Amino acid sequence: MLDRLRGGDESAFVELVERYHSPMVRLARTFVPSEAVAEEVTQEAWLGVLNGIGRFEGRSSLKTWIFRILVNRARTRGVRESRTVPFSSLEREGDEGRPSVDPGRFQDEGLWAAPPRAWEDQPEERLLSAETRAVIREAIDALPASQRRVIDLRDVEGLSAEEVVELLDLTQVNQRVLLHRARSKVRQALEDYLGGTS
Amino acid sequence: MILTRPPLKCRELVEIVTDYLEGDLSRRDRRRFERHIAGCEGCTSYVEQMRLTKRLLGRIPEDSIPAEAREALLDAFRDWRSETG
Numbered sequence: 001m002l003d004r005l006r007g008g009d010e011s012a013f014v015e016l017v018e019r020y021h022s023p024m025v026r027l028a029r030t031f032v033p034s035e036a037v038a039e040e041v042t043q044e045a046w047l048g049v050l051n052g053i054g055r056f057e058g059r060s061s062l063k064t065w066i067f068r069i070l071v072n073r074a075r076t077r078g079v080r081e082s083r084t085v086p087f088s089s090l091e092r093e094g095d096e097g098r099p100s101v102d103p104g105r106f107q108d109e110g111l112w113a114a115p116p117r118a119w120e121d122q123p124e125e126r127l128l129s130a131e132t133r134a135v136i137r138e139a140i141d142a143l144p145a146s147q148r149r150v151i152d153l154r155d156v157e158g159l160s161a162e163e164v165v166e167l168l169d170l171t172q173v174n175q176r177v178l179l180h181r182a183r184s185k186v187r188q189a190l191e192d193y194l195g196g197t198s
Numbered sequence: 199m200i201l202t203r204p205p206l207k208c209r210e211l212v213e214i215v216t217d218y219l220e221g222d223l224s225r226r227d228r229r230r231f232e233r234h235i236a237g238c239e240g241c242t243s244y245v246e247q248m249r250l251t252k253r254l255l256g257r258i259p260e261d262s263i264p265a266e267a268r269e270a271l272l273d274a275f276r277d278w279r280s281e282t283g
Binding site: 014017018019023039042043046047099100101103109111112116117127128132133155156161179180186187190 | 209
């Protein structure tokens, strides 16, 4: 892929753009205030990719290298766009310390009062239906930006924990905490949709 | 004197399930976790649900790139190629 791209092979570039443009826009959107700006930043990042491809040394995967360029641009742009709003307030999750599961579902001693039901009886077609995917997408979109970023890169895009830590300048613990909060909420949304407690 | 830790409660387990799935629990905590789910149907279901959530997240298809953006990028690519070519 790298050689084809450097050699000016248009179909190689098209392949990359088809594969990564949409996830890049989504990632950019977690740093900037609008869809239009996210699209703009992503286009800029692609130019950065083309101009930097000659210097790419392959120390990371091409994918993480591309995402790295995107994150750098989106972050810079996000700071610029939010001069009137302190950056830290944008990055606040607002749900620190909140339990992963509604406390009302446990008895006083901490055991389940309303335990979750197994999803094994759910037919695969239902789990993979467009409707279920829409539920998941909606749950992701409702997450705070910092959680959305991590769950998207880890679980949707399939990056490793190490790659995400590096890409987003997080500590390992922080990465895991954000992933945990995000997954817990997506699970809850799925449970609400697929049919609740036993 | 080493005190054995009390058994894990369901309310605690749901807070460390990601640490478990990520393989980040110490051996001791991992055993404590597994001891709990071995005897708890609710938590077994919960862990399975978290696993399935992760799996389904990996199955969301990407949106395709808007035609307009695609054209703009192709133009940029052709410019880049003629400059570096």
